[in-house]
Amino acid sequence: xxxxxxxxxxxxxxxxxxxxxxxxxxxxxxxxxxxxxxxxxxxxxxxxxxxxxxxxxxxxxxxxxxxxxxxxxxxxxxxxxxxxxxxxxxxxxxxxxxxxxxxxxxxxxxxxxxxxxxxxxxxxxxxxxxxxxxxxxxxxxxxxxxxxxxxxxxxxxxxxxxxxxxxxxxxxxxxxxxxxxxxxxxxxxxxxxxxxxxxxxxxxxxxxxxxxxxxxxxxxxxxxxxxxxxxxxxxxxxxxxxxxxxxxxxxxxxxxxxxxxxxxxxxxxxxxxxxxxxxxxxxxxxxxxxxxxxxxx
Numbered sequence: 001x002x003x004x005x006x007x008x009x010x011x012x013x014x015x016x017x018x019x020x021x022x023x024x025x026x027x028x029x030x031x032x033x034x035x036x037x038x039x040x041x042x043x044x045x046x047x048x049x050x051x052x053x054x055x056x057x058x059x060x061x062x063x064x065x066x067x068x069x070x071x072x073x074x075x076x077x078x079x080x081x082x083x084x085x086x087x088x089x090x091x092x093x094x095x096x097x098x099x100x101x102x103x104x105x106x107x108x109x110x111x112x113x114x115x116x117x118x119x120x121x122x123x124x125x126x127x128x129x130x131x132x133x134x135x136x137x138x139x140x141x142x143x144x145x146x147x148x149x150x151x152x153x154x155x156x157x158x159x160x161x162x163x164x165x166x167x168x169x170x171x172x173x174x175x176x177x178x179x180x181x182x183x184x185x186x187x188x189x190x191x192x193x194x195x196x197x198x199x200x201x202x203x204x205x206x207x208x209x210x211x212x213x214x215x216x217x218x219x220x221x222x223x224x225x226x227x228x229x230x231x232x233x234x235x236x237x238x239x240x241x242x243x244x245x246x247x248x249x250x251x252x253x254x255x256x257x258x259x260x261x262x263x264x265x266x267x268x269x270x271x272x273x274x275x276x277x278x279x280x281x282x283x284x285x286x287x288x289x290x291x292x293x294x295x296x297x
Contacts, residue, residue: 047273054078054267061262077263078271087268089240090247094226096159097243101166101225106217108168110210113176114202118188128177134170140230147234161235162243166225172217179213180206219283223276244272 048068053061054077056070064071081087116128146165147156155161183206191205207214229245236242242250248268251261 050266051270053262054270056263058261058263062260065262074263077267080264081267081271086239086242086247087271090242090244093241094244097162097166097232098222098225100159100163102218102221104163104167105169105172105221105225106214109172109217110176110207110214111202112168112173113178114180114206116173116177117180118185131170131173135174143230143234146231150235155235157236157238157241159241162232162241165235166228166231169221169224172221175213175217176210179210183209215283219279222279226272226276244268248272 049066052068052070053065055073055075056064056067057072057074057076060067060071116124116131150156150161150165155164187205187209188201191201196205227245228243229249232241232243232246248265251265251268254261
């Protein structure tokens, strides 16, 4: 009977070991999700406060600034935005600059990335090294040179000065170059044999294959230009050219009125966040899969 008894004991020990491993895995999963939930709450809570406060009255916002339940619920802050401030002008300026920068940046970044990935010319390596070096430079360092160039070319306080310096970014060129290099050269050679010129190959053959990278650049460009502030401060001073970021910054600093005005400020911030949030949630999977779609040879 010692044989069967030993086998039963061994099986029991195995089952206990497996049960213990399952408990450890479950405990690890619970801990992991608890930490992620805590991090999510830390990031989301300020946004929820902003939304809730935008529907509060001024006394309620001052008395209970961290409450998530407006008492009473009111839309006075949103009405005041449209009535007493140039909010619609800010939206128009932001839309003009953001859409212009986004579409032109996608085109120019992809064009430069394709040239660096496929064309062979003198200084190609130095050009790419310069682009990588620019990515490491903090944007604030370039503000004064940008301002001097904008003034020198007579673009200060115009839409041109607000948009042209933002039309190309080093990160976008870097992304497009790496993506184009992952596309098989044989695809372009076949088109070249059929008589397609260089631009036609880029526009009709290669660019459609780079759609994931294009979508990524589109979203990052939209988000970056919509939320841009420092560049707009040094490129324009007229109130007629104020963007949403400049207008909300003036609201937050108290330049456009006295008092706390928490509901008004956070109502403007909430409305400013909506376009970027909607665009991100619609295309977030495209951002995450930016490297998909190209096939290595």
